[in-house]
Amino acid sequence: MTDDENLDSNEAEARAVESRAEAFIGVREARRSEVAEDYVELIAELIHENGEARPVDIATRMGVTAPTVAKTLGRLARDGLITRAKYRSVFLTEEGRALAKECRHRHEIVLRFLLSLGLDPETAERDAEGIEHHVSERTLALFAAFSQRS
Amino acid sequence: MTDDENLDSNEAEARAVESRAEAFIGVREARRSEVAEDYVELIAELIHENGEARPVDIATRMGVTAPTVAKTLGRLARDGLITRAKYRSVFLTEEGRALAKECRHRHEIVLRFLLSLGLDPETAERDAEGIEHHVSERTLALFAAFSQRS
DNA sequence: GCAAAAAGTTAGCTTCGGCTAATAATCATC
DNA sequence: GATGATTATTAGCCGAAGCTAACTTTTTGC
Numbered sequence: 001m002t003d004d005e006n007l008d009s010n011e012a013e014a015r016a017v018e019s020r021a022e023a024f025i026g027v028r029e030a031r032r033s034e035v036a037e038d039y040v041e042l043i044a045e046l047i048h049e050n051g052e053a054r055p056v057d058i059a060t061r062m063g064v065t066a067p068t069v070a071k072t073l074g075r076l077a078r079d080g081l082i083t084r085a086k087y088r089s090v091f092l093t094e095e096g097r098a099l100a101k102e103c104r105h106r107h108e109i110v111l112r113f114l115l116s117l118g119l120d121p122e123t124a125e126r127d128a129e130g131i132e133h134h135v136s137e138r139t140l141a142l143f144a145a146f147s148q149r150s
Numbered sequence: 151m152t153d154d155e156n157l158d159s160n161e162a163e164a165r166a167v168e169s170r171a172e173a174f175i176g177v178r179e180a181r182r183s184e185v186a187e188d189y190v191e192l193i194a195e196l197i198h199e200n201g202e203a204r205p206v207d208i209a210t211r212m213g214v215t216a217p218t219v220a221k222t223l224g225r226l227a228r229d230g231l232i233t234r235a236k237y238r239s240v241f242l243t244e245e246g247r248a249l250a251k252e253c254r255h256r257h258e259i260v261l262r263f264l265l266s267l268g269l270d271p272e273t274a275e276r277d278a279e280g281i282e283h284h285v286s287e288r289t290l291a292l293f294a295a296f297s298q299r300s
Numbered sequence: 301g302c303a304a305a306a307a308g309t310t311a312g313c314t315t316c317g318g319c320t321a322a323t324a325a326t327c328a329t330c
Numbered sequence: 331g332a333t334g335a336t337t338a339t340t341a342g343c344c345g346a347a348g349c350t351a352a353c354t355t356t357t358t359g360c
Contacts, residue, residue, distance in 0.1 A: 021213030063171030134280025
């Protein structure tokens, strides 16, 4: 191997490593917003179904305890996604509503895609819940197109 | 609505809520093993490429600092996935190797699937990294079948 | 309208997974 | 083989997200 080749392959290697690292960093970022997205999406659903989102219902549907919900709602409020008053139900801010809508959209595309691949509804719902936070815009577009034409 | 219908719909509702909650619980469980899986997969790669897995290389490729790697390796050792000696490289246990193999397998299927959907390699790698931890066996089988026949 | 049940909150603990700063060990080079 | 650079570890901080136990507030049913 000449020095030039060596240099080139080292540089190529370095780029590959960096891009890999960036992928991991991206995944970690996505992970950080997962919980908030799940809550906001669920709150929107509850408001739609029941007219209000009570912590106790959020807890039941998320499969966590009431104090966990309380703490998470505190973070959501801090981040400007919801408003709440003590001992009262929760409401979405404009920003929260926008996020909820986006999440619902993504969730539906992923779910429809999995179903159109032939997956059973139970598993599809389960997998969609995990996958929806990790699909890029591009992938989402391909998923949507696939469901459409099948 | 008769009382019977009311009861039925309540029960149906309750089942739906519980199954939703279980989906969330499942996602949280998957999340807990994500980091371990990523590390083990990467360690296997490094050993294959370089003959050994050094913390500094793990750190670079994961995009985290050395102390973060040290702490995580402590957890992996505690959980029986790796062995290590102070100031030395890391090795996989039998269990760690098995997990790494499984992860690599899943990663490849998801990646191939995304590519065969028409996604660009860069984005495919990125999305695969996030998605691979959240696909059930069934979905994985469908992904594999799809890549095969396309 | 009061008492019991349900819902919400607060306090305090745990683990995980990040970080920086400081220290210790190993390696490489002369 | 000493010394400087690289690598690894330790200590200690933080925030997120889970939990239980204890308490307060609200709602409900008689």
